[in-house]
Amino acid sequence: MLGNLELISGRVPVIIEYQYDAAADDYRRIGEMIADFERRDIQIAGIEVTPILPRRQDNHFNAGFGDLTILHWINAVIEDAGFPAERSAPLFACIADQKAYHVYDVDGSIIPCPSLQLGERAYGHVTTGIDYVAETQLLERRFPEECRTCALLPTCMGGCRLRADMENGDFNGVICNRDHLETELKRYMRQKAKDELERRDACGDLPVDE
Numbered sequence: 001m002l003g004n005l006e007l008i009s010g011r012v013p014v015i016i017e018y019q020y021d022a023a024a025d026d027y028r029r030i031g032e033m034i035a036d037f038e039r040r041d042i043q044i045a046g047i048e049v050t051p052i053l054p055r056r057q058d059n060h061f062n063a064g065f066g067d068l069t070i071l072h073w074i075n076a077v078i079e080d081a082g083f084p085a086e087r088s089a090p091l092f093a094c095i096a097d098q099k100a101y102h103v104y105d106v107d108g109s110i111i112p113c114p115s116l117q118l119g120e121r122a123y124g125h126v127t128t129g130i131d132y133v134a135e136t137q138l139l140e141r142r143f144p145e146e147c148r149t150c151a152l153l154p155t156c157m158g159g160c161r162l163r164a165d166m167e168n169g170d171f172n173g174v175i176c177n178r179d180h181l182e183t184e185l186k187r188y189m190r191q192k193a194k195d196e197l198e199r200r201d202a203c204g205d206l207p208v209d210e
Contacts, residue, residue: 005042013045019052020074022066027074034081044083049074053160065180072187090184092177093157096139102130112138115162121171141172152181 005014020027037044051065065071095101096112103114109122110130123138124130141158150156158164159175167175 002036002040002042005037006040009042014043015046015048016044017048017050018074019050020070021060022051022064022070023060027070030074030077031081034078034083037083038081047078047083049078053163065177068180068183089155089188090181091155092159092181093155094159094161096161097141097157113162139172141174143174147174147176150178152178152185155185156181 008014018030018033020030036042049071051071053064094113095103103111104126105111105116105119105122107119108126109119110124110126111120111122113121121138123134143153143158147153147158156177158173159177161171161173163175164173165171
């Protein structure tokens with residue numbers, strides 16, 4: 001894989017998605033990956049860090065987000081090494097609710113989530129297009145009152161539908177990640193404010209007290 005990255009390095013932007021298991025400690029070896037990039041002179045445009053989320057089939061990776069300090073530690077290592085870490089605003093919305101994305105299964109089916117089974121919950125096909133009636137019925141989410149009045153709803157939209165299906169048997173149900181999302185939003189806003197203050201200080205355009 002590193003050989004392939006070497007071939008395209010400098011020709012196209014390379015963004016690494018680093019997934020970690022919150023129940024293990026092998027994330028602490030991320031420095032080895034970064035050292036390989038540096039040794040091979042592979043140009044990295046960004047590194048996005050995400051936990052391995054639970055799946056319906058039996059697997060050992062079921063810790064989800066786990067302890068958020070793991071995510072913070074990984075991002076700190078990435079930035080200390082001089083690699084750009086992704087600093088977009090946190091978004092916990094399900095990919096099924098993002099209309100700009102389409103997931104095509106290997107049989108040509110259009111499905112709402114890449115983690116579903118073959119053709120499961122399909123609402124169209126590459127040869128016939130989207131069945132918009134089926135799509136509307138499939139993705140009609142039911143929000144309880146506490147969700148409808150939650151200030152974080154635009155960045156959550158009910159969370160992962162697959163987890164809702166796994167835990168409650170309802171693909172249109174809700175998984176609440178409010179505590180994690182609120183923590184990450186506060187951290188993001190503090191970092192953006194710090195970056196802006198440092199930029200203004202470097203440019204000398206901070207107001208001077210009389």
